[in-house]
Amino acid sequence: MNPDSPTGGSRELVLSRIRAALGRAATTPADRPEDGNGPADDSAVPRDYLRSHVPADDPDALLDLLHRNLVDYRALVHRCTPAELPDLIGALLDARGARTVAVPPGLPPAWTAAVRAEALANDGPGGPLTAARLDGVDSVLTGCALAIAETGTLVLDAGPGQGRRLLTLVPDHHICVVRAPGQVVASVPLALPRLDPARPQTWISGPSATSDIELTRVEGVHGPRTLEVVLVRD
Amino acid sequence: MSGTFLGLPAFPEAAAAAVQDERLRANLRHATGTIRAKRARAVAELADWAELRAAAKAVKDRTLDRLDHYLVRLEQNVTAAGGQVHWAADAEEANRIVTGLVRATGEREVVKVKSMATQEIGLNEALAEAGIRAYETDLAELIVQLGNDRPSHILVPAIHRNRGxxxxxxxxxxxxxxxxxxxxxxxxxxxLAEAARLHLREKFLRAKVAVSGANFMIAETGTLVVVESEGNGRMCLTLPRTLISVVGIEKVLPTWRDLEIFLQLLPRSATAERMNPYTSLWTGTHADGPDGDGPEEFHLVLLDNGRTDVLADRTGRQALRCIRCSACLNVCPVYERAGGHAYGSVYPGPIGAILTPQLRGTETPLDASLPYASSLCGACYEVCPVAIDIPEVLVHLRERVADGPRHRLARAAAAAAAYVLDHPGLLRAAERAAARTRRLHPRRLPGPGRAWTDTRELPAVPPEPFRDWWRRNRG
Known part of the structure; x- marks a missing residue:
């Protein structure tokens, strides 16, 4: 490494090569109107693509589209009212034969009211839910930050009721609750402004899958092989 | 680039051998045929595909035009979020940085997310020399690693292998x-997927260090994005204590908002999905607090390794727009028949034919032959989600090769001729094109061919190819 820059390595060399390749001494002030972390200059990019490919203001149609796209990628989808939710969650875990279920902080207590499996929390009596411990946990129950109808995507951002990223990764069965219409957006362009880049995010579209054998999609490698989504219509 | 590929034969020889391999051709025909049809359907779902493609091209071009600025901005924001940024001028320096970082943890093994950049620099070999074992965790990479094989496709490195x-x-x-x-x-x-799950789970659970690449880096926020399917990426990005990401300098995007373009284009172009199963986004470290999450240490190694040479070429620089989706491989008639290994690089197919000679130069017979590994049919340009005009760059690079020592031109031209002569369809197309443009043909060759025509008349091209005449009169 460059002794002048113990962690930077060849920083100045690479930057000077870039400037030489672009044929100028350095970025001029006109090239960087934001000069730091303000909004970037966006003038050269034509953004005449669609904000969404379906009407964004029809909540029932969006919920149906989300449902279809989730099913298309092999998620198991259930629908209910808020009043029916606790019993449905209990029944899904029973049907799976789950003895333990990991729950994140901030999960609405009502969601586990009818759960017969043992609910495990990171600050619970059994100690922190490490990856090794989660490897022996049957299921995990979470909410989400939002869902994208056009792509059948759930976005988790480690917020309340979602927890750390490994929680929804190590157990083999994930139940994710989506509250409609509030959490359902039409498209990727409508999702990004609602998400905070400072939070770690996992976008989930169906259960773990691979296309690595003959380019044919097969469900189930390292993430949860069963993804159940509960769409709750408020 | 990786030493794994040194000393390989030039494309025509390697391709000639590959097309004799019936099993390889059947595997490739099956896999690429499947994905071609699916991709077309996935793309047809979006009425604004052309607009997304134009926007993607513009974002990438703008970024390249101010690359120094966006990299510095990225560095500031990654650092502010708790990450450390390192700059590597070449493969050797990148390997040295990563090896040093792993050594500092005291660990002797790392888990890896599939990454083209780390293959390009031969990181696994460099780590092995330092006594550090790198475990590939992507299913296809695992197949390649277990089989002591070489990757043959950007997205599905074991595409040349069938299930048996x-x-x-x-x-x-x-x-x-x-x-x-x-x-x-x-x-x-x-x-097979279950076997990989069981085999790798113990490695994920005990790993303390992970190495990844990234699909995108956001300058405005310092966020890195990894797009994957299996969950091995999530495992590597969240379970270990230390995460080291090696990323080419061209992967930076200016703004968070730019993801709205690329997260629509990439999954549909790559695996023909509306969205890939898992996308991870992280900004520095997130490990603080009782419910802190993921690695405590995050290192970003920004890799040049020839990219600034590509940037210096006004025509060739568009190759740096590439988002490694592989759509160009899946539609390429030459790739489908020759397979990925014939390209002698971790970047096979049409994109490899323009990227490898620019990253490595055209000094070896292999690299000099790559711009000729194409029939210039243009299918690659048509499917490219960032509108890289691959045929334009191929022709441009042929000129560069031709401007080199004359013997190399002769060899490359002969190799291209041999390839065309072995493929009647290509020959027919070339003959017809020559016949149709004959009134434009000069009496003397321009450029490097001039010396040859100083003492010779350039033969006239007949108005109709002989084979067409034969078919019309005797067929």
Whole structure:
């Protein structure tokens, strides 16, 4: 490494090569109107693509589209009212034969009211839910930050009721609750402004899958092989 | 680039051998044929595909035009979020940085997310020399690693293997590197995936260090994005204590908002999905607090390794727009027949034919032959989600090769001719094109061919190819 820059390595060399390749001494002030972390200059990019490919203001149609796209990628989808939710969650875990279920902080207590499996929390009596411990946990129950109808995507951002990223990764069965219409957006362009880049995010579209054998999609490698989504219509 | 590929034959020789391999051709025909049809359907779902493509091209071009600025901005924001940024001028320096970082943890093994950049620099070999074992965790990379094989596709490095071959590799080799394959393993893809799950789980759970690449880096926020399917990426990005990401400098995007373009284009172009199963986004470290999450240490190694040379070429620089989706491989008639290994680089197919000679130069016969590994049919340009005009760059690079020493031109031209002569369809197309443009032909060759025509008349091209005449009169 460059002794002048113990962690930077060849920083100045690479930057000077870039400037030489672009044929100028350095970025001029006109090239960087934001000069730091303000909004970037966006003038050269034509953004005449669609904000969404379906009407964004029809909540029932969006919920149906989300449902279809989730099913298309092999998620198991259930629908209910808020009043029916606790019993449905209990029944899904029973049907799976789950003895333990990991729950994140901030999960609405009502969601586990009818759960017969043992609910495990990171600050619970059994100690922190490490990856090794989660490897022996049957299921995990979470909410989400939002869902994208056009792509059948759930976005988790480690917020309340979602927890750390490994929680929804190590157990083999994930139940994710989506509250409609509030959490359902039409498209990727409508999702990004609602998400905070400072939070770690996992976008989930169906259960773990691979296309690595003959380019044919097969469900189930390292993430949860069963993804159940509960769409709750408020 | 990686030493794995040194000393390989030039494209025409390697391709000539590959097209004789019936099994390889059948595997490739099956896999690329499947994905071609699916991709077309996935793209047709979006009425604004052309607009997304134009926007993607514009974002990438704008970024390249101010690359120094966006990299510095990225560095500031990654650092502010708790990450450390390192700059590597070449493969050797990148390997040295990563090896040093792993050594500093005291660990002797790392888990890896599939990454083109780390293959390009030969990181696994460099780590092995330092006594550090790198475990590939992507299913296809695992197949390649267990089989002591070379990758042949950007997205699906084991595309040249069918399910039966994969079964045999797992059954024979998994035991050497950890948990053996289950007894009685069949060639059912679901069973093969299960075998990989069991084999790798113990490695994920004990790994303290992970190495990844990234699909995108956001200058405005310092966010890195990894797009994947299996969950091995999530495992590597969240479970270990230390995460080291090696990323080419061209992967930076200016703003968070720019993801709205690329997260629509990439999954549909790559695996023909509306969205890939898992996308991870992280900004520095997130490990603080009682519910802190993920690695405590995050290192970003920004890699040049020839990219600034590509940037200096006004025509060739568009290759740096590439988002590694592989759509150009899947539609390429030459790739489908020759396979990925013939390109002698971790970047095969049309994009490899323009990227490799620019990153490595055109000094070796192999690299000088790559711009000729194409019939210029243009299918690659048509499917490219960032509108890289691959045929334009191929022709441009042919000029560069031709401007080199004359013997190299002759060899490359002969190689191209041999390839065309071996492929009647290409020959027919070339003959017809020549006949149709004959009134434009000069009496003397321009450029490097001039010396040859100083003492010779350039033969006139007949108005109609002989084979067409034969077909019309005798066929």
């Amino acid at each position: 071959e994969i079964r045999d590799i797992f059954a024979d080799r998994m035991a050497d590197l950890g948990r053996p394959a289950p007894e009685g393993l069949t060639d059912e893809p679901a069973e």
